[in-house]
Amino acid sequence: MLTKIFLLGAATFALLHTGEALVARLEDVPNPCKTTGMKPFDYSQLLCMSVLFYEAQRSGELPGDQRLTWRGDSALKDGSDVGHDLTGGYFDAGDFVKFGFPMAFSTTLLAWGLIDFSNGYSSAGQTNHGKAAVKWATDYFLKCHTGHYEFYGTELAGETAAALAAAYMVFKFANEKRGSYSDSIPEVKDFYKSWNGFGDELLWAAAWLYRATGDTTYLDKAKEHWDEFDLGDPPTEFSWDSKAPGAYAVLALATGNDLYKNTLKTCLDNMRHDLPYTPAGLVFVNDWGSNRHAANLAMLAMVAGKLNIDASTNRQWAKKQIDYMLGDPLHSYVVGFGSNHPKKPHHASSSCPDMPEKCDPNWAMNQDGPNPQTLWGALVGGPSQDDSYSDSRPDYQHNEVACDYNAGFTGALAGLVEHH
Known part of the structure; x- marks a missing residue:
């Protein structure tokens, strides 16, 4: 039986937040990430932009060094209904919802890139910004740990343990109090249901905790989960729902x-x-977030290169996948990069015009023309299997953005900076 914990509200963990977006008046500013002249694509500038995207997704009271000044403070009462300060974290995608499960996965990938492609971050001058992006999430996760054994469901506890790679209590609870988090939080089933169960999250958490601590207890747990859930049979994707790869x-x-x-x-x-x-060369895992799936595999291939596993083949393959997203051979899928980048991403706050007052995002999302605010560095969902794509704000299947869309993309870029 699952223990029900109150993290983001007495009824819903997912924080189905419907408040209005706050935006500041935007000055006509250039790309905050300067070009470095790297050819054929400026991976250093792109790494800066991809990290910058997370500033657009920040929830809570924004810091004084916020670079995207068209964003304002938001969701400042989160947790007040249960007597906790649960402000912060990231809005998941183009809306105003905080989902802990994919947020934790995104944070793990961001941290992973900083660990194993630290030279890429350093070379691009993005180490501090990358750390800030990770800290914005982990500070929130620590707030959400409101007491002993207080988390909803095995997958979420396991993924957060991986993201933090810290508290043994979190991992132990995830293992002992088993059950799908979406059974406790039915509101998430239409968004981020854990389709393949929690075994891979337990393996993922144990692996990260062992790497972080060197405690062989975690390695023993990883071996147990490997056997118990038959996780040595490789799946066909690496994503927020499929952690085994x-x-x-x-x-x-x-x-x-x-x-x-x-x-x-x-x-x-x-x-x-x-x-x-696709005909133009993007590996096609799923029609929803096709770029995201390819970027995750590209990051994994770059890590394989670091392990000297078919290093040249994996790095070249990863580069081809990322280059596809940057415009080779078709067009850019990264907002603000390239002459033909997406100008109408499905994203509420960047759809709001310049104004000092509140903006109704439902109204803004239905307006014509490019988004008034440039969502620098955001990787949109991507093409259909035939390479077809339309820069249309209502097409959230192909033109929405999300924290997990940029996570593997960021790590792959850091790897490319390091090796180019």
Whole structure:
């Protein structure tokens, strides 16, 4: 039986927040991320832009060094209904909802990039901004840990343990009080239901906790979960719902064990060769967030390169996937980058015009023309399998943005900066 915890409200963890967006008057400002002249694509500038995107997603009271000045404070009463300060964290996508499950996954990938592609971050001058992006989420997660054993569901506790790679209590609870978090929080089932169960989150958490602490207890747990949930059979995606491929890489990095290296190699080989591609070359995992899935695999391939697993092949493949998103051979899917970038992403606050007062996002999302505010660095969902794509704000399937869309993309960019 699941223990019900009150984190973001007495009824809903997902924080189905319907408040209006606040925007500041926008000055006509250029791209805050300066070009470095890197060819054929400026991966350093793009890394800066991708990290900058997370500033647009911040919830709560914004800091004084906020670079996107068209955003304002928001959702300042989160948690007041249960007597806790639960402000902060990130809005998930183009709306005003905070979902802890994909937020924690996004944070884990952002932190992973800072760990294993630290030279890329340093070279691009983005280390401090990257750390700030991670801290904005982890500060929020720490607020959400309101007491002993207070989390909703195994997947969420496991993913947050991976993101924090810290409190043993969180992981122990996730393992002992098993049950799907979406059973406790039915409101999330239409958005981020854990379709493949919680075994991969337990493996993912154990792998990160072992790497962070060196405590073999976590490695033993990882081995137990590997066997119990038959997680050595590689899945066909790496995403907020499917963590096993990432766990192979983390365990390989932490142990150097050939079992984990070979499983990661098999996983990537299968994905590269068995998954379909668009005619122009994007590996196609799913029609929802097609760019996001390809970017996650690109980051995984860059990590495999770091492990000397078919290093040249994996890095070249990752570069091709990221370059597709940047405009080779078609057009850019990154807002603010390239001459033909998306100008109408499905994103409420950037759809609001310059004004000193409140903006009704429902009204703003239905207006014509480009978004009044440039959502620098946001990676939109991506094309259909035939490469077709229309820069249309109502088309949230292909033109929405999300924290997890940019997460693997950011890590892959850091890897590309490091190796180019």
